[in-house]
Amino acid sequence: GWIYTSNSEVGNRGGGAGALRFNAEGELIDAYPILSGTTDNCAGGATPWSTWLSCEETAYGQVYECDVYGKRSAVLCPGLGYFKHEAVAVDPSWRRVYLTEDEKDGCLYRYTALEMMDDRFDFHSGLLEVASVDDEGYVSWIPLPNPTPKSYQSPTRLQVPRASHFNGGEGIWYHAGRIIFSTKGDNRIWEYDISKNFLRVIYDAKTLSRPVLTGVDNICVSSDGNVLVAEDGGDLQIVVLGPTGRAVPLVQIVGQDDSEMAGPAISPRGDKLYFSSQRGNGNGITYEISGRFLKGGR
Secondary structure (H helix, E strand, O other): OEEEEEEEOOOOOOEEEEEEEEOOOOOEEEEEEEEEEEOOEEEEEEOOOOEEEEEEOOOOOOEEEEEOOOOOOOEEOHHHOOOOEEEEEEEOOOOEEEEEEOOOOEOEEEEEOOOEEOOEEOOOOOEEEEEEEOOOOEEEEEEOOOOOOOOOOOOHHHOOOOOOOEOOEEEEEEEOOEEEEEEOOOOEEEEEEOOOOEEEEEEEHHHOOOOOOOOEEEEEEEOOOOEEEEEOOOOOEEEEEOOOOOEEEEEEOOOOOOOOEEEEEEOOOOOEEEEEEOOHHHOOEEEEEEOOOOOEOO
16 A cells, blocks of 8 residues: 655644555555644655655744654654755665755755664754855755754855855655756756756746746656646646656646645556645645556655
């Protein structure tokens, strides 16, 4: 079977995350909370060891590692920093985590685990760095002086003068030695080649006269490299961005104009697509579509 996780973006310690559990036949058999008492949990990311990292999208927000089976309490991950978190992506080969920040002048961060705990990353005492991109697109990583600032201290995005800034970091995903992420403020999708330390834009709505994809937000990547992008705004679609850069609508929500698409994910068998309408019917709706999808990549 498999488990689909979903965050709750509610403020004032009313947020958290939940899980939907399916058996091997794809039947829903359980639903339960995996995190509670947190604030504005927006996105996050899965780990290779089957936990969920839930991110608080609030000033000086934190990240929590959650047991997707709901048996163990969630654990704070101070090593991933305190800032307005959006999403995370795990690179298992280099023991690293990449993180986006949902600010108009947000940064791209990289955490390196210096220790392992039972074949898992230690999220307490690693190295957190910020990206600095030169004019040609090559990336340098600079350690943050204070990854866990208090509210009266300088926020992480302003601590390093050479840090590069991104307009509203959103979804992020690791796939085949690359990090794919979106920035909603300028409607761009980015690709970072880890081995080459090179960053490029693979989709930019402003370069198109009639862009199919706008309001870019959460993403996931299929095993063949297709990027599924959920729209916050736009036409409330999930749009597939292929390897050639062509954008093709896949599914659209109608009658929920005050909502946003969130949490796209493909089942391990590749025959189910899941996503949520954050404010659909007032409380949010999670959808399942059956079809011939390739498996979700990592």
